[in-house]
Amino acid sequence: MTEPFVYQAKLVPELLVTRLDASLRFWRDLLGFAVAYDRPEEGFAYLHLAGAEIMLEQVDDSHRTWLTGPLNPPFGRGINFQIEVAALDPTLERLRQASWPLFLEPEERWYRMAELEVGQRQFLVQDPDGYLVRLAEHLGERAIAGGS
Numbered sequence: 001m002t003e004p005f006v007y008q009a010k011l012v013p014e015l016l017v018t019r020l021d022a023s024l025r026f027w028r029d030l031l032g033f034a035v036a037y038d039r040p041e042e043g044f045a046y047l048h049l050a051g052a053e054i055m056l057e058q059v060d061d062s063h064r065t066w067l068t069g070p071l072n073p074p075f076g077r078g079i080n081f082q083i084e085v086a087a088l089d090p091t092l093e094r095l096r097q098a099s100w101p102l103f104l105e106p107e108e109r110w111y112r113m114a115e116l117e118v119g120q121r122q123f124l125v126q127d128p129d130g131y132l133v134r135l136a137e138h139l140g141e142r143a144i145a146g147g148s
Contacts, residue, residue: 018128031133083133106121107121121139
C-alpha cells in the first residue's frame with residue numbers, strides 16, 4: 001500500500017502543455033513522477049517525486065488559463081527545472097528505452113557554494129513541449145579545488 005501524498009513544496013510550478021497525455025507519458029512514465037491527483041475533465045494533473053512537485057495543465061480555450069502572451073514552442077524558454085533524484089541511471093534507462101533524446105548528456109559538475117564545492121551528476125532533457133528539465137544526483141561536498 002502506498003503512503004498518502006503530503007504536500008511539501010512551497011513553490012510549485014504549473015506548466016501549460018499542449019497534450020496532457022503526452023506530458024504524463026514523459027513526466028510520469030519516463031521521469032518517474034506519480035500523480036497525486038488529477039482532473040481529467042480539465043486537463044490537469046498534480047505530480048510529485050521525492051519532494052519535487054509540479055502541476056500540468058493542458059491549454060484549452062474553454063478553460064481559464066493565465067496566458068501573458070503567445071505560447072510558442074519550445075515552451076519555457078529561459079528556465080530549466082532542476083530535480084534532485086537518488087540515482088540518474090534508472091531514469092536514463094527509461095529515456096533510452098523510449099528513444100527520448102537528451103538535451104545534454106550526463107556530466108559531473110562541481111559548483112562553488114560559500115567555502116565548499118557541491119557535486120552533482122546531471123543531464124538535461126526536454127519534455128514534449130520543450131520545457132527543459134535537469135535531473136541531478138548529489139555527489140557530495142568537497143573543499144574548493146586549489147583553495148588554501
